[in-house]
Amino acid sequence: MSQLNQLFIWIFEQLKSVVELFVADPGNQWGITIVFFTILFNILMLPVNLSQMKTMRKQQALQPEVAKLQAKYKNDPQKMQEMQMKLYKENNVSMFGGCLPLLITYPIFIAMFSVFRQLAADGKLTGMRFTPLIPDLSANNNIILAALSVGTMLLSTYITTMRTKTADNPAAASANKMQYMMAVLFGWITYTSNSALGLYWITGNLFRMIQGLILNAVEKKKEEQVIK
Template sequence: MNLDFICYPIGMLVKLLYNMVSILDTNILSAYAISIILATIFFKLILMPLTLKQTKSMKVMQELSPQIKEIQKKYEKDPQTLQRKQMELYKEANYNPMSGCLPMLIQMPILIAFFYVIRQPVQFIFQDQAFFDAMNKSFLWIKDLGYTENFLFENGTFNGLSMGGLTIPFIGGVFPILAIMSGYSTYLTSKMTTASQPSMNEQQASTQKTMTMMMPVMLFVFSIQMPAGLALYWVISNIFQVVQQYVILNSSKKPKEELK
């Protein structure tokens, strides 16, 4: 899928943000890092109506879960009646089982395009390799977001934390904090999503459990192999989503009210 028509406008926005915050550029927190964080938050806010719809749908399923479990137990040997009873329950709750899928399908091209932009900043944001190579790309303990968090520079130092000119290899190098945060935040979002789903049979539950454990591992491995700027984007995005889901899933409103 060619998403250049989305990538270039996103890249223009990141460049605009970069120019706006360039006066804040420091050796600890670069304007590039700030622009990634602000752009991530901006797009999460833009997509919030869709994510709210999706999360509210999850809340409805969470609250209907005891009733669904009871129906599944009662009609486990009669699949047709089971399906009919579930649909009746959904209708009574004014809930469409597909309501949580459409927002996700609309969001995906934008999120994937943003991923491409951060992965190829020269092409989509700065359009100048020399400028990108020379600019400050630091973020807290990371010297350069354009490299992997555990990258070993020619001078023998890791892309990690330095104190008084001495690099501490376990921070960002041997112990990649951002990659770990990427995996753990993915685990939290997966866990919250799974908790809101209706009761599943043994095979479905086993598959879901495997996915919940595998996705964080995959994101961790991915984060230590790609530029640290991507991991920063993913962590900020996940933190935003976790807070949003927590607030909605723990709100006191009823399902019908949530879907309005």
């Protein structure tokens, strides 16, 4: 087992030892521990997510200039790309800044797959019931969790990008399409993996939905103040 897996399992065990002080049922102990871990991880990810949204806003603001470059260098794609990169650099915008959360979130998801599989193999999750939706945290083929995984991921994507004009922002539109395809893939992974992984992913999606709603409200309030 990799050192990263050992680290995550150690963190889970420490969190569970705290949860045990307040919760008696073993299944609820593990379920709440997974939820707490997911929330803590997403709180740590907040700076990265804020940076992503800032990058998307800047890309949207520069889109008229990008459109001009596309028209000017429509017969020279290499030159157009060069000038677009120069435009972004001059305005301190990263072309790949919007992908950074994906580069962190998805590898952690894969790590969680191994962690929960190990916990199940050790018998720690076997027979652990958490809410009526999850009769066994170690069991797979939970169709309800798979559906919730897809639904919450799509809603999270929509809320996060609802203030970005994807019709005028090819980069954002492309990222959104990838998210929709990934939602289906992650739904399948959730279905074929143990329920603990599904609980982790759905909790993370719900957190990102709430985060997106709050950030959108803050952005809207700032825009209203500018107009006034």
